Amino acid sequence: MKAIAVILGACALSFAVPAFAGDQDFTLFNKTGYDISEVYVSPAKSKNWGDDVMEDEVLEDAHSVPITFKAKNAICNYDLKVIFTDGDEAYWTNFDLCTISKIQIFWNQKTQKATAKWE
DSSP states (O other): OOOOEEEOOOOOOOOOOOOOTTTTOEEEEEESSSOEEEEEEEETTOSOOOSOTTTTOOBOTTOEEEEOOOOOTTOOEEEEEEEETTSOEEEEEEEETTTOOEEEEEEETTTTEEEEEEO
């Protein structure tokens, strides 16, 4: 069974200029081995995850989905949380969405760790 997983510092360093609303959108690739029922994107270190950006959709394993959301001003660093269809969850912190356009998320069942790659 998947445990709650946290990956700190998932952000690539960047020297980008501040983004405008919408520049933080990205494509999420699910390579976890599990279907995802909810996706949350929130400013880094925020205590509130806000709304599920996928609404009623399910992101099946080995599929991708464009993630669009209303960015908070020109904030670049965001945290990502997913809830799997079995109710387990994982999250990653500090993605620089002003420079990242694709995020691949992985789940290692053997080590019970979530990881991510981005570009």
